[in-house]
Amino acid sequence: MPKDTIYNEKYGSVPPFEFNSKVVDVFDDMISRSVPLYNDGLRRMAQLAEVFYRENTLIYDLGCSNGNFGLTFLSAMGRKPFHMIGVDNSAPMLHMYKERLDKRPHGENVRLVCGRMEDIGLKNASVIVMNLALQFIPLAHRDGMIQSVWDALVPSGILLITEKTIQTHDDFTQLYQDFYYRFKKENGYSNLEISQKRDALENVLIPETVETHVDRFRKAGFSRIEIWQKWFNFTSFICRK
Numbered sequence: 001m002p003k004d005t006i007y008n009e010k011y012g013s014v015p016p017f018e019f020n021s022k023v024v025d026v027f028d029d030m031i032s033r034s035v036p037l038y039n040d041g042l043r044r045m046a047q048l049a050e051v052f053y054r055e056n057t058l059i060y061d062l063g064c065s066n067g068n069f070g071l072t073f074l075s076a077m078g079r080k081p082f083h084m085i086g087v088d089n090s091a092p093m094l095h096m097y098k099e100r101l102d103k104r105p106h107g108e109n110v111r112l113v114c115g116r117m118e119d120i121g122l123k124n125a126s127v128i129v130m131n132l133a134l135q136f137i138p139l140a141h142r143d144g145m146i147q148s149v150w151d152a153l154v155p156s157g158i159l160l161i162t163e164k165t166i167q168t169h170d171d172f173t174q175l176y177q178d179f180y181y182r183f184k185k186e187n188g189y190s191n192l193e194i195s196q197k198r199d200a201l202e203n204v205l206i207p208e209t210v211e212t213h214v215d216r217f218r219k220a221g222f223s224r225i226e227i228w229q230k231w232f233n234f235t236s237f238i239c240r241k
Contacts, residue, residue, distance in 0.1 A: 004030040007196040017200040019065070019090035027066055027093075033187035034197075035132065036180075036231040044229070045129060045160050046072040048238065052158045053082055054126035060152075061086045062117040063133025067097035070110050077106075084110045087117050118145055122152030130161040135205050143216055150220040150241060159222070159239040164207045166233065176232040210235055 004026040007014075017023075023030065032038050046069065053059055061069050064086035073084065088094055094112050101107035113120065117133065118141050128149050134142060149159050167173040184194050210227070213235070217225050222239040229236035 001028050002026045004033065006030075007193040007200070008190065010192060011196060014196050014199040017197075017204045019088075019093055021092040024066060024090070024092040024096055028068070031068075033189065034184060036183055036234055037229065041162060041229060041236060042069055042072045042131070045069060045131065045162075045236070046076040048158070048160060048228075049073055049127045049129065050076040050080075052127050052156075053077075054154065054157075055081070057083075057124050057126040057154055057157075059084045059127040059129070060120075060122060060125055061129045061131075062120070063130060063136065064088045064097065064112070065090070065093045067100050067110075069129055069131055070097070071100060071104065074104060074106060074109070079106075082109055085113060085120075086110055087113045087115060087120050089114065089116050118148075122148050124154065125149075125152045126154050126157045128153065128157070128159050130159070132162055132164065134161060135163050135207055139206060139208075143219065146216050146220045150222060153241040155241060157241045159217075159237070161213075161239070162229075162234065162236040163213060164205065164233055165210050165213070165235045166207045168209050168211060179232050207233070213237065 002025050006022060006026065049059060050073065059073070059082060061084060064070055065088055067086065070084060070086050086094075086097065091114055094114050097112060101110055116137075118137060122128070134145065137145060146159075153159070167176055181194055214225055217237070217239045222241065224240040226238050227235055228238050
């Protein structure tokens with residue numbers, strides 16, 4: 001896979017991060033070196049989705065990027081039929097996803113939509129997946145987004161959502177950040193790359209506390225909420241209707 005070297009040379013002014021063709025080309029390397037437990041998390045999410053998916057319903061992958069979850073779910077389902085809608089506002093990401101689907105058996109079970117997840121009319125879903133996606137939409141839209149997810153789920157349907165989170169207490173904030181930067185250095189990123197990526201994501205990726213997420217889920221109507229995976233400042237929730 002192509003190596004992520006986007007931020008290894010000093011910028012005069014670091015441009016805001018976006019999922020353009022330059023990022024798409026190195027995305028798998030970037031995310032596996034930047035998100036702890038990424039690949040295992042995808043596998044477990046796909047397995048959970050396979051357990052909860054119901055025939056004659058939809059599964060949505062909101063912020064589907066290049067299809068890593070969708071292809072993992074495709075493998076988890078085997079020959080079992082399903083209907084998935086993958087949504088992303090990055091045309092280059094969806095172009096790569098489509099190329100990957102065309103090479104896979106049963107890839108026609110996945111329909112791709114280019115647009116903002118906030119604008120999609122969700123309906124009749126037994127599973128909705130948001131993997132590191134809510135954090136990229138404006139704060140003012142997040143309550144409405146989660147409400148639309150709850151409204152679209154059939155009874156006992158689930159939301160699987162992973163987010164980068166921040167801590168309530170300042171001392172843990174610094175501790176978790178230090179361990180996260182240690183993780184990135186262990187994966188070969190330099191201090192310059194870490195610093196410039198952080199600058200690029202400022203005001204683009206806005207994390208929230210675990211408590212804020214849980215309050216939002218409860219406000220939308222979810223009463224069964226669990227954290228099934230956590231690594232310092234990355235948190236995976238399962239919310240059941």
